[in-house]
Amino acid sequence: MSSELLSLFWDSFVETLIMVGIAGGIATAVGIPLGLILSITAPGNVLERPLLNRTLGLVVNAVRSTPFIILMVAIIPLTRLITGTSIGTAAAVVPLAIAAIPFVGRLIEGALREVDAGLVEAAQAMGATPLQVVRKVLVPEALPGIINGLTIMLVNLIGFSAMAGAVGGGGLGDLGIRYGYQRFMPEVMAMVVLILIVVVQLVQTFGDVVASRVDHR
């Protein structure tokens, strides 16, 4: 393999890391609170707010049902507003993050739903405030599920980042398409797939280890 190709691989790898890392970071930072709000405002939960819950749910579903490739194009004005450009790695981060946020929200909501209602009730019987219920009971008890959810989100982002080539985002997927497919270099394609398999495997294993480390059930 030529050194030129090697540095292409390296650059693409770094681009993928940047896209997945930053989008994943944003999705975690926004998606966890979103999931919490979705969960605790649901009917029968500690901070029941039916209207807010239904509105948020609608928005989340709308974003989640938009195909990623369309979402990317549709939010170009927003992307330009945030990053100053509509192409490049930074520009690809915006749609990736926006697609991942509601996904994380639903995964977190699901993880919180798994927490036994009896635990919330026990905390309320002790005189816990809704915020204390969230901090002391819901989040710690759902932590293994939350970590599983974040792992799933990262693995999905790695896949979705391959599509970011469409807005000139670069990354390993883009490299595979441009060289492996358009320039008939199947060994590049094979290498890209192999690297992605290894990366996904590493992320999943790391996620599983952390989740089982915090799981005392």
Add this chain to the structure above:
Amino acid sequence: MIQLQGITKFYAGSAGRVEALSGIDLKIDPGEIFGIIGRSGAGKSTLIRCINLLERPSEGHVLVAGRDLTVLDAAALRAARHEIGMIFQHFNLLSSRTVFDNVALPLELIGMTRSAIEERVTPLLDLVGLGDHRGRYPAQLSGGQKQRVGIARALASQPKVLLCDEATSALDPETTRSILALLRDINRRLGLTVVVITHEMQVIKDLCDRVAVLDGGRIIEQGDVFSVFTQPQMALTQTLIRDVIGHETPPGLLERLSQPHLADGAALRRLFFSGQSTDAPLISELSRRFSVDINILHGQIDEIRGRPFGSLLVLAKGEAAQLEAAWAWLAERDVRVEVAHVQ
């Protein structure tokens, strides 16, 4: 200590309104262990959850330590709940926290410092016999140990009242006995008022001072445990009691009794004891005094709070006059004598 006034609770069910509780009036005194028994669906859980307002009654007032909880705002209610501990059938311990941290939780909620928490929790863990398990997680404990953690946690904020919702129903009989003994011990040592919900008469008998029988959301009978056990008024109460103390005559015995040769000159009687009378050697004294032969066929003597009670099925042989005098002599000693029938 606890006063329930006209508590009614409706649930909006799919098939219209369900009235889980109807007009419950109840007064529970400071320092007593009060039991509420009933069959499944009677409204027991709803009732005990109304005491700390986990369930808000549709009508009526809940007074704990003289304060009406139903009129408090959210913050005042949370403060009031610090004075009411609760333990649950399924323990409801946080799996993410160690034994120590589970017990520390109610103290963290009121912002107690770590060192003050340490000082409070350590003796509590010793009290419930889990001093050596403080660093374990609930998943590593047996059911009985989990309930002990639940008890320690409920006591952490030094409540005046302890609510127990089917606290032993998930435990085997031996563990149940040890948990009941612990609850009694705590009640005595701390002067805590304890409210116990159960469907098992055994729990009432072993633990409680007074009992109320709940059926269809109403209290159908109440009183001190000894008199409810010795003189149950309602059919349901009698059924519940029969599960604990077998008045049923074994079928084999019934068959033998129905044979003709037993009948002549013999009287079949059931003797009911309650209170001190079982301590005196009444039966042997009876035989000597009245020259009657007493054959004890079946029976059981039990004890509530150290007071024995129970019944014996006896076959007595002797002259009619002697027998009559013997029964009168027993009645004078507070032993109720009933003619027993073999059908």
